[in-house]
Amino acid sequence: AQRVTQPEKLLSVFKGAPVELKCNYSYSGSPELFWYVQYSRQRLQLLLRHISRESIKGFTADLNKGETSFHLKKPFAQEEDSAMYYCALNDGYTGGFKTIFGAGTRLFVKA
Amino acid sequence: DAGVTQSPTHLIKTRGQQVTLRCSPKSGHDTVSWYQQALGQGPQFIFQYYEEEERQRGNFPDRFSGHQFPNYSSELNVNALLLGDSALYLCASSSEQGAVDEQFFGPGTRLTVL
Numbered sequence: 001a002q003r004v005t006q007p008e009k010l011l012s013v014f015k016g017a018p019v020e021l022k023c024n025y026s027y028s029g030s031p032e033l034f035w036y037v038q039y040s041r042q043r044l045q046l047l048l049r050h051i052s053r054e055s056i057k058g059f060t061a062d063l064n065k066g067e068t069s070f071h072l073k074k075p076f077a078q079e080e081d082s083a084m085y086y087c088a089l090n091d092g093y094t095g096g097f098k099t100i101f102g103a104g105t106r107l108f109v110k111a
Numbered sequence: 112d113a114g115v116t117q118s119p120t121h122l123i124k125t126r127g128q129q130v131t132l133r134c135s136p137k138s139g140h141d142t143v144s145w146y147q148q149a150l151g152q153g154p155q156f157i158f159q160y161y162e163e164e165e166r167q168r169g170n171f172p173d174r175f176s177g178h179q180f181p182n183y184s185s186e187l188n189v190n191a192l193l194l195g196d197s198a199l200y201l202c203a204s205s206s207e208q209g210a211v212d213e214q215f216f217g218p219g220t221r222l223t224v225l
Contacts (some may be wrong), residue, residue, distance in 0.1 A: 004153075032212055044154070044216040045113075045203065086153050090212050096166035097142070099203075099214065101153030 002027050002091050006102035013077050014110050020043040021072040023061075032090040035061055036101070039083045041062030047072075047085070049065045057081070077109045112138045115204050115217035123223045124192050130210040132187040136204030143185040144214065145177060153172050153196045154201055161207065189222075197224045 003026040013019050025031055035047040048056045050063045050070060061072045070087060087102040124130050136143050142161045146154035156169035160179035165222045179185045183204075189196055199221050203214040 006153075010214075034212070043218050046213060049212065092167065096142075096159050096161060097212065098156040098159065098167045098169055099146075099154075100156065101146075103151070103153045 002089065002100050004087050004089055004100050004102035006085075006087055006105050008105045009103070010106045010108065012108045012110060015079055016076050019077045019081070019107065019109075021085050021087075023070045023072065023102060025068050025070060025087075025089055025099075027068075027091070031063075033061075033063055034087055034088045034090070035059070035070075035072050036086040037083050040071045044086070059080070077107075079109045079111060080109055090096065095109045105109055115202055115215050117200075117202050117217040118219070119220060119222045121223075123225065125225050126192055126194060128192050128218075128224075129188065129190045130192060130222060132200050132202075132222070133184065134187070134202030134204075134217060135184045136202075137215045140204035140206045140215070141204045142207055143179060143183065144203045144205070145185070145187045146203065147171070147196075148199040148201055150198070154205070157187065159168050160201050192224045193223050197222060 005024045033050040035048040038044045061073045084104050084106050086104045088099050090097045114137050118133045131172045144159040145157040148154045157171050158165050159167040163179045174190045199219045201219045202217040205214045
């Protein structure tokens with residue numbers, strides 16, 4: 001069954017430290033993977049998608065099919081990065097898709 | 112463009128009642144997906160509507176039903192409410208003509224079942 005696992009509920013780092021939010025997935029086929037972010041009192045929004053291979057707000061994520069992982073990384077955390085982060089995958093495109101989310105990791109960046 | 116809007120913001124119901132939640136998609140979007148987010152959990156996919164038809168469904172019972180109107184807005188209906196239906200219900204819209212996988216989320220409706 002398709003599944004997304006985020007092993008850490010909470011991750012606390014100091015400002016300027018590197019951060020890595022872990023995500024593992026289970027999917028038969030080639031997954032479309034995403035990271036969503038929810039800042040305090042804001043709605044859920046797309047941060048980045050693996051197919052774009054882009055860096056957003058200093059964050060990058062590499063798809064590792066061998067390890068079935070899609071970890072989110074940033075070399076130097078900022079206080080404004082404090083938020084809830086969700087890893088997700090899209091299942092199916094022809095005839096619609098469903099998005100499967102992980103349970104989320106709360107990132108807290110300390111001054 | 113206000114983006115995705117949902118109403119009402121909050122709702123309190125009792126067990127056994129029925130509820131209808133509403134969603135207006137972002138301008139230019141034609142696809143609406145609904146999610147249930149229980150406290151401390153990630154969003155769980157309920158179903159997706161396109162061209163007024165349900166075309167994808169998650170593992171939710173038939174008590175959960177929906178509708179999409181010609182103007183692309185959508186409703187989520189839940190019958191015979193259970194305490195476990197208490198959650199934040201999120202609506203997301205996307206476009207078949209654009210980046211299909213880019214979803215925009217609404218602020219959610221907080222449903223409390225007593």
